[in-house]
Amino acid sequence: MTALKNDLILRALRREPVDRTPVWIMRQAGRYLPEYLKTRAEAGSFMNLCQTPELACEVTLQPLRRFALDAAIIFSDILTIPDAMGLGLSFAAGEGPRFERPVQSAGDIRKLPRPDVGESLAYVMDAVSLTRRELAGKVPLIGFSGSPWTLATYMIEGGSSKTFGKAKKLIYQEPAVAHELLAKLADTVTDYLNAQIEAGAQAVQIFDTWGGALSAPAYREFSLAYMERIVSGLQREYEGQPVPVILFSKGCNTQLEALAATGCDALGVDWTITLEEARDRVGERVALQGNLDPAILLADPDVIRREVGSTLASFGPGTGHVFNLGHGITPDVNPDHLAALVHAVREQSPAFHP
């Protein structure tokens, strides 16, 4: 493997000194980019885009050609694992994900296989290896997975949900069955992230998109506990290099201390808390990643520059900050506005690393 020319993100995630704040953007390979829309159209379907390593690699690299980002994140979907378990994932045009065979009973859960991810998700590992080669050490490549709870909500609901009634009914009515599902998912996610690391991912992030839908005690029992199980099962060093682990539990800012105690390296933070408060609460235990409201990218570049400055100032001086949005970039953003953001982070952040 080629030596890494820019390891700023890996350093910041481990709270080592850096000379400026590194930046990447959740969903940076996404629908706001015309070149992404073009490749997606050529792929025919979203699933084909995910499952063809050359196309997944191409869209992963696209934002790096436009913007001076400090990391790539492998293009994929968070629902590859349930698909590999046989649920039959599809995406109808203009709609969210759908499972042909959602999990509807304890029997369904008992029968779910723990897939051999190296085989059934080989297309992801191939995309990771190919992208790592193509990056040629320019910036690190981040791998990712959905959290067990987040995957379980889609598997039980059969798709997206507003209230998660079926998934929550399961955890309250049949907690032992829910734990069986979540344990199986946690072990599979562990395999999956370890396989991504072996294929070339230099850091990994777990997206707990729906952790914030749970009550505080249910969150700890049904989401946090399984992320902790994954963190302790991951290869934290590969080929002599540390592999940082980022947890992002959206809407769970009252749980930051517990998240910081899982053994992860960094926490993704949404925009509903200031980085100053988050840093006060987690202290020296973890780095923080975030947390600009993605909607700020709809405003003009001068507003974006001002808000980038506020975000950097909120974290304050010192290392341990990876600049990002507090959630994924939305399709209605003008790419030039993201360019303004990245430029502003590069320009303004050295002052915070004296």
Place this chain on the structure above:
Amino acid sequence: MTALKNDLILRALRREPVDRTPVWIMRQAGRYLPEYLKTRAEAGSFMNLCQTPELACEVTLQPLRRFALDAAIIFSDILTIPDAMGLGLSFAAGEGPRFERPVQSAGDIRKLPRPDVGESLAYVMDAVSLTRRELAGKVPLIGFSGSPWTLATYMIEGGSSKTFGKAKKLIYQEPAVAHELLAKLADTVTDYLNAQIEAGAQAVQIFDTWGGALSAPAYREFSLAYMERIVSGLQREYEGQPVPVILFSKGCNTQLEALAATGCDALGVDWTITLEEARDRVGERVALQGNLDPAILLADPDVIRREVGSTLASFGPGTGHVFNLGHGITPDVNPDHLAALVHAVREQSPAFHP
């Protein structure tokens, strides 16, 4: 006016001693009740149901005939104020609210009238007076309004939204214009709640449903500040009786201390924080209302009884707790399950008021 036979909620909201924890349920007059669906069908449209005082009174009283609830809340919609400002509210079947004339520019905002609510929203005050008479002192009647920020999101987006891109663009790009809109809304909400109090509402609640979509600094500037303005403009006593004010900012649990400092009597709390933690943080300043996850009503009555017990125990001994869900009851709930909840609160709560 008839003397009040059950003032438990008014006492608990003001942190006065009670012998059991009072309970009401957000959206207790709603689609989970077959009798509500029948009246709504007879009304022809949702707007007609809201705008006909006899029908609004009827659905307000329906849940009290089934369940031993300690308060009624006037049946209405949070978007009556923008409708009175001329935006043209409608509800298409199976869809959310729509405004025919959303607010699209600084000029639109400047032209918005501050409506005479006694005139343009007379149908709400008539429903309040009629319901107060019909209740005949059985339990108190709660009035309500949406918060200025929550109303503004619908007015700017033209309806519901996932990301509030237009509303957020306005606050970041043209904050002075946003403040003009929010100030106008705050003054109108103040008029509206005072008119409800004069018509017979014995407590009022402000629903800040979308406060949690904002960053912490934006929340304080664009939502909290205007709720504070309303609180300080309300009649806190009417005909010799104190009128408690409840603020419910969903998804804003990192802001509880600031909410408690607005001068309100009580805070609605969603289920993502324990009442124990919320009480630790706000201390003796305010009462707390909540916070069972509405999804627990989908589980069996034995689970509901157990979770009611946990919620009561989380608040702990002493006054200052009004039992409620952490958000509105959903249409898929079996009414017998709500009966189990209300019964469990009545049965288990006296132990917490020794």
